[in-house]
Amino acid sequence: MILILQRILDALSVGSTYALLALGLTLVYSVMNLINFAYGMMLVWSAFIAIVLVNASLPAPFVVLGCILSSALLSVGVGRVAFQPFLTAPPVTLLITSFGVELVLQYAAIFVFGENPRILQVPAVFSEVIHAAGLRLPISELTTIVAALLVFGLLYIVLNRTRFGLQIRAAAELPDIARLMGVSPTVVLMAVFAISGAIAGLVGVLWFAQVGAVTPRSDIDPTFKAFIAIVLGGLGNVRGAIVGGLVLGALEVFLNAALPSGAIGYTDAIVFAAVIAILLFRPAGLVGVSAGL
Amino acid sequence: MSGSVLAVSAVVAGYAGNTVLKEVSLELSPGEAVAVLGANGAGKSTLMKCVAGLLRPWQGRISFEGRDITAVPAERRAGLGLVLVPEGRGLFTTLTIEENLLVGATCLNRRTSASEVSRMVAAGLERAYDLFPVLKSRRHDLASKLSGGQQQMLAIARALMAHPKVLLLDEPCLGLAPKIGNDVYSALRVLRQQGLSLVVVEESTRRALGFVDRACVLKLGRKVLEDSAAKLTRDEQLLEAYFGLTTEARDITL
C-alpha cells in the first residue's frame, strides 16, 4: 500500500512536469498550427540563464523569476520573428520550421556557452527528502507538484475570469471570427507565446535542477516528452495537455517499477510503443481534439 | 459617393489564382437596407469578407463614412462601426452565451475609456436581452446548446454589442425553418427602426425583397442587376429564370 502511494507521488511529480510542458506547447498550438520542436531549447536556455544568475550570486527566488521573465521574452521574440510569418501554414510545415528554429537556438547556445555540460547548482534544501508516514517525499518532487498546481490555477483564472483570457479562448476556437469582433490576432499570439515561454522558463529550472547538468543538446528529452504528452492527451486543449502529461508520467513511473531489472532500459521504447498503441484506438488522443481551449 | 455610409468601389478579389469578384461596386446610404442576391458561388460571401476585412481586394476601394478603409485590418473595422454577422453564425461553442456577447464588445476597448466601455457593455447586454429574452434566461449556458434560430439571434446580438452603424449579415436564415427566418427578419426590422443601416446577403429572394429598400444581383462575380426592391419584386420570374435565384414556397408571410 505504502509502495503504491509512493509510486503515485512519483508519478504525480513526473506527470506534473510533463503536463506543464504539454500545456506550454498546446497553448501556442491552439492559436496557430505550431507544434514547436524548439520548445526544449527554451528550457535549455532557461537553465543556462539560471546558471548565469546563480553565478551572479542571486538568491534562488530571483533566479527563478529571472528565468521565467527572460524565457517569456525569448519566446515572444522567437514567436514574432520566426513563427508569426508562418501564421497560416499547415502543421507539418510549421513542425519543420520549428526544427530549423531549434538548430538556430542550439547553435546560439553552443556559441555562447560551449558544448560542455554545465552544472546548475541548487540550494541544498532542494535535494532534501522528508520522511513521513513511511513515504519518501523529496523536496524537489513536492516543489514540482506545487509549482504545477500554481500554474494550472493561475492559467485557469486568466483564461476563464479575465477579459483577455476570453479573447484568447475565442481566438483559439475561431481566429477569423474573433478578428471580426476586434480581437487582435497579433496581441493574442504574442501573449500566448509569452505564457508558453514563462512556463518553459519555470520547467527549465525545475528539470535541469533535478538532472543536474545541461548542455546545448539537452533539449531533445524535454521536447520528446512534451510531444508525446500533447499527442497522447489531445492537441490544442488544456485538459488534453494535463491528462496527457499525467498519464505519460504514470506510464513511466509504473513501468519502471513493474519491469524486471533486465528490461528497465527498455522503458522508453515501451512507453512510446504504448502511446502509439493508444493512438491507434483513439487517434485524437485520450481527451481528444476539441474546438477551443 | 459622399453621404453614403458604406461604399464598395470596383473591387476585384479572389483566392490564390482564382478571381471571384470582378469589379463589383455597391453603395449604402445611412438608414438604408440593401440586399445582395445571387446563386451559389456568385461571390456574395467573398464580397462580405472584403467589406469586413478578412480578404484583401486586389483592386478597388472600400470606404466607410467617407474614409478609405481598404487597408484597415479586420480587427479594427468593428471598432469603426462596421460589423459582420458571418455565414453560419460563427458562434464560439466553447464559450457561454454571455461570454459570446462579451467577446462581441472587444472592439470597444480601443474606442473609448474603460469606464465608458463598461457602460457600453452593460447597455449592450441590456439591449441584447431585451431584444432576445431567451438569451438572458440561459446566459450561462454554452452557446452550442441553443437551437438554430436562437443561435442566429445570439449572433446578431453579439454583433450589436459593438454598437455598430452598419450591420452586414451573410445568409442570416441559412438552415433555419421559414417561420424562424421570419422571426429573424422581425428582429432586423426593429434594428432598422433604431437607425441601423443593413446589408443582407441572401439566397432566398422573396423574403429579402420584402425587407430591403434596394437589391443587387451578383452573377459569376459581377453585379448584373440593381434596382429598388419594389421593381425587382415585380420581375420575380425574371430573377428566377435568368439568375437561378430561388423563391420559396407560398406559405411564407412577410
Place this chain on the structure above:
Amino acid sequence: MNAVVALHRDRPAGAAGLLVGLLGPLLLAALITGLAELVQTMTQGTISDIVLVFGINAIMVVGFQAFVGNTGIVSFGHVAFMALGAYAAGILSVPITLRAIELPALPAVLAQTELDVPLTLLLGGTAAALGALVAGIAILRLSGAAASIATLGLLVIVNNLLVQAHSITRGPQSLYGVAQSTTDGWVFGSLIVVVALSALLKWSSWGLRARAIRDDPVAAEASGVRRLPARLIPFMFSAFVTGVGGALYAQDLTAFSPDSFFVPQIVGVLVMAIIGGLGSISGALVGASAISILTEMLRRLESGVGLGPLNVQAPTGISELILGLLLIATLRWRPEGILGPLELEVDPRALFGAGSRTSARPEQPATGDVTSAPATAAERDDVRSRREP
C-alpha cells in the same frame, strides 16, 4: 515539337511514357555519378571519403523523398531505418573470429554467417523494410502531424532497442571491425539503381494510389483505394533504400554506435530534401548535391580559409546555423523547393519529332505547400483543417 529535355509534373501516357519518365532522373543520377568520379580523379583521391558520403547522402535523400513525396507525410524517424540497415549489414560483415570476441553472446545463426557486399546491402535494406512494415502498420493510419510525431517515436524506440540489445549490438558501445567494402562503385551503382526504382514506384499505380490518398483521402477511399496499403508500399520502399544507405555507411565508417543514428542526423537529409523539392526525385538529387557542396564549403570555413589577405575562420557549428536558417528561409519563400513537383524529363522521341505530350494522368496543381499537394491534403481529416480560410 516537344523539347528533348524539360521539366514536367507528370509523365507521358503509355508504357513508352513510363520509360520516358524513368529516363530523366536516371540520367541525372548518371550525370552526378560522372561528376563525382571527375572530382575524384581531379583531386586524386584526397577527398575520396567526402565524395563517398555525398553519394550515400544522395541515396538517403532519394529514399526519404520516395516516402514523403508520395504520401505527404514528413517522416522525422527515417534515421531509424538507416540505423537498422547499418547494424544488420555491419554485424554480419564483421569477420567471424573478431565477432566472437566482440559479441560473444550472439545467437549461433548470426555468429556464424559472414556476408559482404552486395548481400549486406540487400540485407540492410530488407531489415529496414521489415521494420517499416511493423512500424507502418501502427503509424500510417494516423494523419499529418500526428504521424510525423509518431515517426519521431519510432526513432526513439529503435535507438532504445539498439542501446539495450547488448548481446547483438554491443549496446551503447561502438560496434567495430565492420568490413570496409564500400567503394564508389557500390555507392553510385546503388544510387542509380534506387533512382530507377523510385521513378518506377512513382509512376506506377502504387505511387498513384499513395498520392491519391495524399491529395484527397476521402475521394481516394471512395474510389476504393485503401489508405494503409497505399502508404505502406512507399514507406517500405523508402525504408529499404534508406537501409541500403545505412549499410553502405556502416561499411564505410567500419565503427559506429547507436549515437550515430539519432536526432542530429535528421537535419542533413531533411534540409537536402526540402531545398531540392519534396515532390520529385530530380529535386532530391539536386538538393543533395547543392547542400553537400554548401556544407563542404562551410566545413572549410570552419577550419579557416584564406580570403585575400585575411584568414577567415567561422566558429564551430556554423553549418548548423546556416542549415537552420536555410530551412526556415526556404519554407518561408519557396516551400516547394527548387524543383517543386517537377521532374526532369528526357524524351528521346522528341529528337525524331515523335511523342506527343498527352498527360497519362493529370495531377493536381501545386500550391505553396511543402509537400506540393493541395493545401493540407494530409491534414484534411485533422480537425485543424478548419483553420484554412
